[in-house]
Amino acid sequence: MKLNIISKSKLTENWLFSRVGYVSEAFFELSKSALTETEKSKPVMIVSRQHYIETWQLYPALSLKELKSLLELQKQVNIGFSPIQQYFPNKEHDGFDVKTINFSSGLDSLLPPETMLIPETELFNLINERRFVYDIETPKGRLFFAKTDMKGHSAYMKGMINSVTTFKMSIGLPDEIESKFFNNTEFLKLLKSGLLAHSLHKIKNIISYKMRLFIKPKVLHSLYWAPLLTALCFVITTNSYLIYKNNQLENNLIVKGSTVDELLDFKQQQDQHSSLIELLNSEIKTHQAVLPDWDILYQATLEGMEVHQFRKREGKIILRGIADNASQVLTAINNLQQVSSAVFDGVVRKSRGRDYFIIQLQLVKAS
Amino acid sequence: MQDLIKFKHHLLFLAALIIANYVVVPLWENQNKLKNKTFRIESRVNKVERLITQKELLEVQQGKIQLNLFKLLPLLYKQKNEAVFKLTAQTAIEASLKQANCEVEQIGWQGSTELSKDITRWQLDARFKGGPNCILTAARELESLKPIVRIENYFYGGRRIDSDPSSVVRAQLKLIMWQYLGEESL
Numbered sequence: 415m416k417l418n419i420i421s422k423s424k425l426t427e428n429w430l431f432s433r434v435g436y437v438s439e440a441f442f443e444l445s446k447s448a449l450t451e452t453e454k455s456k457p458v459m460i461v462s463r464q465h466y467i468e469t470w471q472l473y474p475a476l477s478l479k480e481l482k483s484l485l486e487l488q489k490q491v492n493i494g495f496s497p498i499q500q501y502f503p504n505k506e507h508d509g510f511d512v513k514t515i516n517f518s519s520g521l522d523s524l525l526p527p528e529t530m531l532i533p534e535t536e537l538f539n540l541i542n543e544r545r546f547v548y549d550i551e552t553p554k555g556r557l558f559f560a561k562t563d564m565k566g567h568s569a570y571m572k573g574m575i576n577s578v579t580t581f582k583m584s585i586g587l588p589d590e591i592e593s594k595f596f597n598n599t600e601f602l603k604l605l606k607s608g609l610l611a612h613s614l615h616k617i618k619n620i621i622s623y624k625m626r627l628f629i630k631p632k633v634l635h636s637l638y639w640a641p642l643l644t645a646l647c648f649v650i651t652t653n654s655y656l657i658y659k660n661n662q663l664e665n666n667l668i669v670k671g672s673t674v675d676e677l678l679d680f681k682q683q684q685d686q687h688s689s690l691i692e693l694l695n696s697e698i699k700t701h702q703a704v705l706p707d708w709d710i711l712y713q714a715t716l717e718g719m720e721v722h723q724f725r726k727r728e729g730k731i732i733l734r735g736i737a738d739n740a741s742q743v744l745t746a747i748n749n750l751q752q753v754s755s756a757v758f759d760g761v762v763r764k765s766r767g768r769d770y771f772i773i774q775l776q777l778v779k780a781s
Numbered sequence: 782m783q784d785l786i787k788f789k790h791h792l793l794f795l796a797a798l799i800i801a802n803y804v805v806v807p808l809w810e811n812q813n814k815l816k817n818k819t820f821r822i823e824s825r826v827n828k829v830e831r832l833i834t835q836k837e838l839l840e841v842q843q844g845k846i847q848l849n850l851f852k853l854l855p856l857l858y859k860q861k862n863e864a865v866f867k868l869t870a871q872t873a874i875e876a877s878l879k880q881a882n883c884e885v886e887q888i889g890w891q892g893s894t895e896l897s898k899d900i901t902r903w904q905l906d907a908r909f910k911g912g913p914n915c916i917l918t919a920a921r922e923l924e925s926l927k928p929i930v931r932i933e934n935y936f937y938g939g940r941r942i943d944s945d946p947s948s949v950v951r952a953q954l955k956l957i958m959w960q961y962l963g964e965e966s967l
Contacts, residue, residue, distance in 0.1 A: 635793050642797050642805065649808035656815035663822040667829065674829050677836060684843055690963070691849045693897055698856070701931040701957060703924045708917065715943050725936040 438462035438554040474507035494522045536620035537608030539566035547593040717743045733773040740769035856929045857961035881918035883911040899963035
């Protein structure tokens, strides 16, 4: 993946370059059209050639694993900004050529320790051309950069190297190779394109950063300790509150306990009395006085009935006797308000002009 | 000590796990139990408060109940002792029949039914004979007794049941009455 995805949007490109700066003797911003000085450093700084030294070392007869552990050890020994180490297989010596870029101690006081550093010449070195010479106008001064095969060479214009020609000669390049000149503005473009044109994997290899500064153990621990302590505080507070509340409620119950006991006894007694009253009312209603039944007998005798038997059993009243006209008696009884139904029980026997009969009747149920 | 420093991050993580497992989780579970307990106690408190607010209503109801009992209890025999009760009731019934000029032939207790722990219903059979005046007066006297006596079943028979003073009617009544076994004073 290349960073040029970001450059497709002006907004994201501005965001990216607002976080990248250039450091020589001062800090410069990359976000504008020309390199402009600024007071504050950026999280990612492209470092001027003056602040680092490149060294090459051959590690013969060494496996990659051994080389990596050796380089890791060397990194740990280093104080200040972490050096950038790149290795290239060397088949002739059955080992590796290791290029190390060590940053000057002056940078430690200039930049915060968490700054990510990119050596400027490494950005030029990523350009996918086999051989070229650049003559660049940097804030520090004229910088010559040449790439021959895989190796990059660089030097400021000073002392013996007072022109591109002498620079070429010093690194063994023929004079026929044309050099390309970049002024200040073009230099900025070169830096920007260097950042955007290459894959992140390649960029990562030329960045100096301290993993430890990015992964802070305290922050990591706080990621779970903070919720844990919050939860702990919450459950302790809730438990305390609930215990306090329960105590208060229980005390409240104890205080009202005697009143409640009295009321409950009172209510229980009241319920007993209510059921007693209900029972008695029901009994009295079921067992009504039977004196009004004599009205029936009276009505029957008025209609000329000679009553021989008058009885009540299981809620039914029976009249037995003789009359001149049994039907007349039955009709008169049926007409009584308290009688719900009156019928002959059995046959009406006729003898000597009179009727022998039994009337069975039921009373209206009291409401 | 060097080992402790070396593994300090692991120890911190372990400590967090221990606190979570042995402090936070049990406290969380305890909190749920406490919540349930609070809910139960709150319900009880609410019930209690509701009961207390109903005190006045209960007192009003008690007044009505007392009034009803005042009317109803005199209708019951309050003799708790069975022998005393039977003697009292039978005496009152016999006195009514005697007052009605009836000739008592037989009086016998038929048993009882326990309606509640405080109320028992008793049955008594009475056989007697007499003229129409005896029969009617006896019925009226018996049903106007206090404590009350009710005629559940009756049988009146004779040559002729009418207003003829010379006629004789035989009567067989099944009487019922109620014995109160509860508290004397309510």
